[in-house]
Amino acid sequence: MKKDFYEILGISKGASAEEIKKAYRKKAIQYHPDKNPGDKTAEENFKLAAEAYEVLSDPDKKARYDQYGHAAFDGAGGFGGGHMNMDDIFSQFGDIFGSAFGGGFGSGFGGGGQRRVKGSNLRIKVKLTLEDIVNGVEKKVKVKRKVQAKGVTYKTCSTCNGSGQIMRVTNTILGRMQTASTCTTCGGSGQILDSKPSGADAHGMIMEDDTVSIKIPAGVVDGMQLKVSNKGNEAPGNNSLPGDLIVAIEEIEHEFLKREGENLHYDLYISFPEAALGISKEIEAVGGKVRIKLEDGIQSGKILRLKGKGIPSLNGYGNGDLLVHVNVWTPKSLNKEQKAFFENMLHDENFKPSPQKTDKSFFEKVKDMFS
Numbered sequence: 001m002k003k004d005f006y007e008i009l010g011i012s013k014g015a016s017a018e019e020i021k022k023a024y025r026k027k028a029i030q031y032h033p034d035k036n037p038g039d040k041t042a043e044e045n046f047k048l049a050a051e052a053y054e055v056l057s058d059p060d061k062k063a064r065y066d067q068y069g070h071a072a073f074d075g076a077g078g079f080g081g082g083h084m085n086m087d088d089i090f091s092q093f094g095d096i097f098g099s100a101f102g103g104g105f106g107s108g109f110g111g112g113g114q115r116r117v118k119g120s121n122l123r124i125k126v127k128l129t130l131e132d133i134v135n136g137v138e139k140k141v142k143v144k145r146k147v148q149a150k151g152v153t154y155k156t157c158s159t160c161n162g163s164g165q166i167m168r169v170t171n172t173i174l175g176r177m178q179t180a181s182t183c184t185t186c187g188g189s190g191q192i193l194d195s196k197p198s199g200a201d202a203h204g205m206i207m208e209d210d211t212v213s214i215k216i217p218a219g220v221v222d223g224m225q226l227k228v229s230n231k232g233n234e235a236p237g238n239n240s241l242p243g244d245l246i247v248a249i250e251e252i253e254h255e256f257l258k259r260e261g262e263n264l265h266y267d268l269y270i271s272f273p274e275a276a277l278g279i280s281k282e283i284e285a286v287g288g289k290v291r292i293k294l295e296d297g298i299q300s301g302k303i304l305r306l307k308g309k310g311i312p313s314l315n316g317y318g319n320g321d322l323l324v325h326v327n328v329w330t331p332k333s334l335n336k337e338q339k340a341f342f343e344n345m346l347h348d349e350n351f352k353p354s355p356q357k358t359d360k361s362f363f364e365k366v367k368d369m370f371s
């Protein structure tokens with residue numbers, strides 16, 4: 001029969017989160033392996049307290065435990081009893097102990113907690129045209145990466161015996177405590193250079209030119225960062241992991257099209273006669289020209305919406321639109337004949353503005369666009 005979690009921590013069922021935390025801290029200090037070297041019962045109690053705290057400190061798990069007891073965590077995905085090892089406990093509850101226990105311990109018991117050293121990340125910028133962004137693109141980029149030289153070998157660091165950490169014993173209010181610091185000989189990797197190929201640096205590393213292919217999905221935005229895993233700098237040592245390549249997206253401004261989220265805007269200029277007579281016009285869109293028809297009598301400021309001719313959404317929910325803003329161009333100078341023509345029209349009824357309810361003002365159109 002498993003012991004009740006509340007009983008383990010010595011608290012009542014109605015205990016507050018703060019009381020639970022306090023009770024766990026007390027038990028953890030009481031049964032801490034550093035204070036009870038070689039004491040299996042203390043270690044067992046220490047683990048039980050950690051297990052109880054893991055459940056009771058999580059509102060969701062606590063609710064399930066309060067309702068179903070230990071049965072809540074039986075079976076797949078459950079939190080089985082005694083499965084927690086010391087490394088889990090220290091990594092999960094480090095905050096509970098505060099500074100009294102210093103950084104990490106762990107290598108004193110259980111073992112196997114050595115961290116894998118990771119190489120540093122590389123950063124590059126990729127410039128994309130609107131076409132690239134609309135269609136998605138695969139870019140090949142050249143990067144200079146730090147990699148392990150060919151033929152390099154590493155051996156266990158004798159300073160830290162491969163743990164990557166140096167243990168120190170210090171006296172604290174809780175008694176003698178072990179604290180760990182990163183081994184300076186191996187930099188925490190637990191390994192040092194064994195044989196160094198010519199040309200390699202003190203860690204057995206060389207710089208290498210590499211070409212990395214990056215798949216960029218359609219719909220990316222200027223300033224967005226993509227991560228290509230494991231394509232950063234490598235780290236020394238047999239067990240190390242390469243860093244990542246961080247790709248920052250930079251959008252090259254299009255000559256005619258302005259981007260606004262997933263929509264594109266295009267300013268179309270037409271002449272007086274074109275506006276009066278109506279006309280079919282070719283306009284610039286992404287991936288080629290599009291022909292649009294303007295009815296006769298079209299007003300300056302009209303916005304035509306070409307559905308789906310914008311930018312695809314990153315999450316795959318369709319495309320934005322291309323909004324064509326119609327501007328009627330007024331000639332800046334007129335010759336004699338033209339002047340005479342317009343002077344004749346000055347008092348013509350047909351040239352008098354008479355906006356209808358349907359001829360919305362600029363502000364109403366903008367309002368419509370965003371609603």
Ligand SMILES: [Zn+2]
Pocket residue numbers: 157158159160161162163164165183184185186187188190191
């Ligand atoms: Zn070392």
